[in-house]
Amino acid sequence: MTPDVIVAGGGVIGTAIAHQLARRGARVTVLDHAAPGQATAASAAMIAPDADAGIGPLRELAVESARLYPALCAELLDRTGLDSGLRENALLLVAWSEEDERDLRRRRHRLEQAGVASAWLDPGRLRDVEPALAAGLQGGLHLQGQRQVDAPALLHALSRAAADLGVSFRSEEAHRLVIEGDRVTGVQAGANKLSAGEIVIAAGAWSGSLAADLRQPMPVRPIRGQMVGLSPPTSLLRTMCFSSHVYLLRKAAGWIYVGATEEDVGFDSSPTAAGVRDLLSGAVALAPALEQAKLSHVAAGLRPATPDGMPVIGRMPGWSGITIATGHFRDGVLLAPITAELVGDLVEHRRPRLPVDAFDPARFLLRAA
Ligand SMILES: Cc1cc2nc3c(=O)[nH]c(=O)nc-3n(C[C@H](O)[C@H](O)[C@H](O)COP(=O)(O)OP(=O)(O)OC[C@H]3O[C@@H](n4cnc5c(N)ncnc54)[C@H](O)[C@@H]3O)c2cc1C
Structure with a gap:
């Protein structure tokens, strides 16, 4: 037909x-x-x-x-009968430096203008919300009402x-x-x-x-994005957590998604040692307990980008x-x-x-x- x-x-x-x-x-x-x-x-x-x-x-x-x-x-x-893994998950954008903090406060202002509520968390409050985070962070922007799927x-x-x-x-x-x-x-x-x-x-x-x-x-051109999957020994991460280097989120099956590189390398979709190294070092810096996690998988995809x-x-x-x-x-x-x-x-x-x-x-x- x-x-x-x-x-x-x-x-x-x-x-x-x-x-x-x-x-x-x-x-x-x-x-x-x-x-x-x-x-x-x-x-x-x-x-x-x-x-x-x-x-x-x-x-x-x-x-x-x-x-x-x-x-x-x-x-x-x-x-x-198939579950797409949709669930609510708050977003936490963290600042390592005063410059990051200024950027995030500006972003908060723009979000407010768009009618989106967010809260600024000082370093102590930050680790109440996300205990896995490293010490020494400057603060973070907390946004409810976001989601993820699988x-x-x-x-x-x-x-x-x-x-x-x-x-x-x-x-x-x-x-x-x-x-x-x-x-x-x-x-x-x-x-x-x-x-x-x-x-x-x-x-x-x-x-x-x-x-x-x-x-x-x-x-339309490909922009490679590499990711790493980590399996920590105990349950880790309540939020989808972004720093300027990497982001981390816990998938429904319990593993941690570490993302993602952005590379203009044509149609080459192979993960690389440099990509994985950068993701792992960013992940461990942000959530030190991830050092004990098992490496579960590595992948790369080609995002379709426009000028x-x-x-x-x-x-x-x-x-x-x-x-x-x-x-x-x-x-x-x-x-x-x-x-x-x-x-x-x-x-x-x-x-x-x-x-x-x-x-x-x-x-x-x-x-x-
Ligand atoms: C690491 C990473 C993290 C991401 N995180 C997020 C996120 O958190 N949230 C979000 O919204 N998006 C995210 N994205 C982006 C999102 O995944 C992409 O924008 C989206 O998957 C694009 O979907 P698509 O169907 O256009 O392309 P693809 O998923 O690439 O599918 C295109 C398909 O076309 C097929 N194809 C190609 N040529 C032909 C042809 N000639 N004939 C027939 N079939 C063909 C390919 O085999 C492929 O299956 C992420 C992407 C990456 C790589």
């Missing part, structure tokens, strides 16, 4: 889109050949719209997406729910787009030419090469039958539910529920002109 929509890419963005489109009654096929370096698999999966004190359309997207999470995870649990569990639940709604998943790479006149009519996947009324490019850091068939600038730091969500200008959703950089898990809803609206030629002008792929065309 010919699908209505082909989604190229089965990370959290492509799978959330497939799930959303299937909920709306579309016949959907997802293509993914499991490229090494999928960002979703390595993600810390914080659902923390207030971790960055940005303002404007991206913040609006982040806040709305975070709001959608509890209902989405409840729906996935209901449909599949990224692999979420992806599994989304895929199962999508499959239950009729989505077909194929282990194939979309090699190129099939174009007829000004219309994209399908994708070439190996020897197979697959046709659909609508194509969605959601191939993360790899999206640019598919979009290249449209002869339009799509400057202006904004995601790309929109129909491709000058073409019909094609929509793109990528460039979510450090926030793709957070932004997956709202991205899926916006793409659902765009594919159905409906007015998106939030303004998407700031994320329009046409902005790269204008800059290149």
